[in-house]
Amino acid sequence: MEHTPPPLFNQGPSARVRLLFFVLLSLGLLVLDARTNSLEMVRKAIGAALYPLQQTSDIPVSLVENVLEYFASLDNLRTENERLQKLQLENHQKLNSLSLLQKENDKLRKLMNVGSVLQVKGAILTEVVSDANDPFSRKIIVGKGSIHGINAGMPVIDELGLLGQVTRTYPGRSEVSLVTDKDQIIPVENLRNGLRSVAYGGLDGGLLELRFMAANADIRDQDLLVTSGLDGVYPRGIPVARVIRVERNSRYAFASIFCEPIAGVERHRFLLALDTVRTPEPEGLPAPATTPTQPENDNGN
Numbered sequence: 001m002e003h004t005p006p007p008l009f010n011q012g013p014s015a016r017v018r019l020l021f022f023v024l025l026s027l028g029l030l031v032l033d034a035r036t037n038s039l040e041m042v043r044k045a046i047g048a049a050l051y052p053l054q055q056t057s058d059i060p061v062s063l064v065e066n067v068l069e070y071f072a073s074l075d076n077l078r079t080e081n082e083r084l085q086k087l088q089l090e091n092h093q094k095l096n097s098l099s100l101l102q103k104e105n106d107k108l109r110k111l112m113n114v115g116s117v118l119q120v121k122g123a124i125l126t127e128v129v130s131d132a133n134d135p136f137s138r139k140i141i142v143g144k145g146s147i148h149g150i151n152a153g154m155p156v157i158d159e160l161g162l163l164g165q166v167t168r169t170y171p172g173r174s175e176v177s178l179v180t181d182k183d184q185i186i187p188v189e190n191l192r193n194g195l196r197s198v199a200y201g202g203l204d205g206g207l208l209e210l211r212f213m214a215a216n217a218d219i220r221d222q223d224l225l226v227t228s229g230l231d232g233v234y235p236r237g238i239p240v241a242r243v244i245r246v247e248r249n250s251r252y253a254f255a256s257i258f259c260e261p262i263a264g265v266e267r268h269r270f271l272l273a274l275d276t277v278r279t280p281e282p283e284g285l286p287a288p289a290t291t292p293t294q295p296e297n298d299n300g301n
Helices: 015-036 040-117
Strands: 122-131 139-142 155-157 162-169 174-178 185-190 196-200 208-214 224-227 239-247 254-261 270-275
Touching: 139 162, 185 239, 208 239
Parallel strands: none
Antiparallel strands: 122 139, 122 270, 139 174, 155 162, 155 270, 162 174, 185 196, 185 224, 196 208, 208 254, 224 239, 239 254
C-alpha cells in the first residue's frame, strides 16, 4: 500500500526552482517592457492603487516634522519678541531722555532771554542740587557759590518769574529762600492799575498774601503782580504772583488777598541769579569848574 504525505507537508517545487522561475519571469518582463512599453498602464494602475498607502505612511513623518518646525518657530518667535521688547524699552528710554533734554533746552533758552531783557549788571546760571534740611522753611540749595560770583541778597528767577533770593552763600554752594518762605517780603505792583503792595510768604499751600490792603482796594482775581523795584533788591517788572482769591469783610479794615506764585516754586532745576548791584560812582573826583556870571550894569559895561 502506497502512502502519500498529507497536504500539510506537500511543499511542491523546491525553493531554488521557484527562485529561478521568478528570476526568469522578471527578466522576461523587463525585456518585454523595454521593447514594447506594454507594462506602462500596469505601473500607473499599481501607482494609483498604492498612492493612498504612501500618503498614509507619510503622515507620521510629516506630523513629526510639523511638530518640530512648530516648536522651532515658537522658540524663534519668543526670542524675537524678547529682543523687540528690549529694543522698545531702550527706545522709550531714549525718547524720554530726548524729550527731557528738549524741555530743559527750551527752559534754558527762555531763562537766558529773560535774563538778557532785565536791566541788571549780570546773571549767573546755576542748578538746584537739593532742598534745605529745615522742614519749617522753604529753601533750596544751588550748585554755585561765592567763588562763582553769587552773593547774599541776589534775586533768583526761573523762566517764568521770581523764585526767591539768595540768603546765604558758601564757596561752592548757595542757599536760596523761595518767595513762599515765611521770612520773604517782596514789594509788588499790580500790573493792571499800578497799585503797590507787599507780598508775604509763609502761608499753607505755598501761597502768598497781600497784607494791609484796604477793603475797598482796586484789586481783582487774576491780577498779575510784578516787582515794584522800590526796595532796590528786585529789579522792577519781574512777575511774582497772580491773585486767586480776594476776601472782603465790612467788619475789618483790610481785605484778605491770596496769590499764587508765577514761578515754578516746586518744579525748578535751572535758575538765574541776578546781579543787581550797580557800580558806585568813583569818589574824590573834582567838581566841574563853573564860570561865574558877572552882573550886568545898567550902563551896559
